Amino acid sequence: MSTSDRLLLFLHIGFAIFTLGPLTAATMSTPRYIRKRNVVVVRYLHRTTQIYGVATLGIFLFGLALAKGDLAEVWLSVSMTLFVVALVLLLIVERDQRKAAHLLEVAAAEAAPAPVTPRPDDEAEQASEKTEQDAPAAGPAAGPSAARGDIAQVQRGRIAAMSGVVALVWLVILVLMVWNG
Numbered sequence: 001m002s003t004s005d006r007l008l009l010f011l012h013i014g015f016a017i018f019t020l021g022p023l024t025a026a027t028m029s030t031p032r033y034i035r036k037r038n039v040v041v042v043r044y045l046h047r048t049t050q051i052y053g054v055a056t057l058g059i060f061l062f063g064l065a066l067a068k069g070d071l072a073e074v075w076l077s078v079s080m081t082l083f084v085v086a087l088v089l090l091l092i093v094e095r096d097q098r099k100a101a102h103l104l105e106v107a108a109a110e111a112a113p114a115p116v117t118p119r120p121d122d123e124a125e126q127a128s129e130k131t132e133q134d135a136p137a138a139g140p141a142a143g144p145s146a147a148r149g150d151i152a153q154v155q156r157g158r159i160a161a162m163s164g165v166v167a168l169v170w171l172v173i174l175v176l177m178v179w180n181g
Helices: 003-035 039-055 057-067 074-111 120-133 144-149 153-180
Strands: none
Touching: 003 039, 003 057, 003 074, 003 153, 039 057, 039 074, 057 074, 074 153
């Protein structure tokens, strides 16, 4: 193995270690913060997914340079195909993260009531209305748990499923590389 091949291999492995770990952690932890309605963290994880998703292209490019046109090997073709499939799934995850962050922001804006200052002559009327509104509401929709779980539920499930599949694809590629490399 020549010095240039060793350098390419070092860069290939380095990019794999330093991009796939944070990318997988960001995508797999997103559903938890969607459930907690933490918009700031969801936006951060979305940005992390974008940055490390683009950086994973370095893995592909250095691996392609290492192959040196020897793409007739089945394991190389399978690995590259799986890598492209993982990138497509990451695009869907990134889209769902963006949409979930938007839905969480809209829900937070709707939940924050505008402050209203009552006039002094309306205080007695509002006090009687307030006691009527404070009565417990009947039905399963009442309570904080019903309001918490509905926002971005589809995106949360899709992100959880696809990030698990992407992590599994990374593991399959790793096994192919170790087994045949």
